[in-house]
Amino acid sequence: MTTKAARRAPQQPLYRLYYWPFIQGRGEFVRLILEDAGAPYEDVARLPARQGGGVGAIEAILERDDVGAPAFAPPILEAGDLVLAQTPAIGRFLAERLGLMPAGVRDRWQADQLALTVADFVVEVHDTHHPLGVMLHYEEQKREAAARASQFRDYRLPKFFGFFERAVSVNQASGGAGLVGAEISYVDLWMFQALAGLEYAFPMAFASVIEDAPRLRALAERVAARPNVAAYLASQRRIPFNEDGIFRHYPELDAPGL
Numbered sequence: 001m002t003t004k005a006a007r008r009a010p011q012q013p014l015y016r017l018y019y020w021p022f023i024q025g026r027g028e029f030v031r032l033i034l035e036d037a038g039a040p041y042e043d044v045a046r047l048p049a050r051q052g053g054g055v056g057a058i059e060a061i062l063e064r065d066d067v068g069a070p071a072f073a074p075p076i077l078e079a080g081d082l083v084l085a086q087t088p089a090i091g092r093f094l095a096e097r098l099g100l101m102p103a104g105v106r107d108r109w110q111a112d113q114l115a116l117t118v119a120d121f122v123v124e125v126h127d128t129h130h131p132l133g134v135m136l137h138y139e140e141q142k143r144e145a146a147a148r149a150s151q152f153r154d155y156r157l158p159k160f161f162g163f164f165e166r167a168v169s170v171n172q173a174s175g176g177a178g179l180v181g182a183e184i185s186y187v188d189l190w191m192f193q194a195l196a197g198l199e200y201a202f203p204m205a206f207a208s209v210i211e212d213a214p215r216l217r218a219l220a221e222r223v224a225a226r227p228n229v230a231a232y233l234a235s236q237r238r239i240p241f242n243e244d245g246i247f248r249h250y251p252e253l254d255a256p257g258l
């Protein structure tokens, strides 16, 4: 029998994401897992404030002391009683539940290893436009950003791409689909997002490194063509890349002298 309270409470989806509503940012790595798996979720801060959304919802969950360990920064996932922050921890949690984690023990640990490497890459991309810190605007650190971006383009980007291409190559040589394990995993979704972001932010540098990474390119295309991912990418739920996010297109950082 339904109680009055249960009848009054609107049914909330099990998964509730709290992330800045105007950017893809790190929230996108969580959204992609939920979308690919077809898991119903609420992108809480994108709801109107009168429905409990907006940035206020993020501030409120960050302040909660009744959830075990408090969350330091978004993205934050609420799943029933669990409130979990840190993108790689959320990725691991959701991938386990939603069938996007490789099956074998070694592969699971190595999925973790690779997901953290993608997360490192994301930090380095972010630091190209904010090398001094996030409390200053890009315009206040343009000189340092130019120097940092040059290091990134010349050394770090080729190193990361060479590494990821090698990882796909090694895994595919033993019959795997993507970076690790037999099937496409959450790490492949993350790799897709890292490549999409890089192509937006550094189109010229991307064009030069992707030439030497054919397996990585094919993997990203394969992820983008997965039916739920393709539907998501074509939907309004996919926030366009912009200059408030992690992957920002500043032409002067991509091609100095422009």
Ligand SMILES: N[C@@H](CCC(=O)N[C@@H](CS)C(=O)NCC(=O)O)C(=O)O
Binding pocket: 025, 026, 027, 072, 073, 074, 075, 085, 086, 087, 088, 119
């Ligand atoms: N290592 C964390 C980083 C979280 C993070 O830096 N979140 C950003 C948005 S992408 C933020 O809002 N940070 C606020 C802060 O660090 O004070 C993760 O992977 O989730």
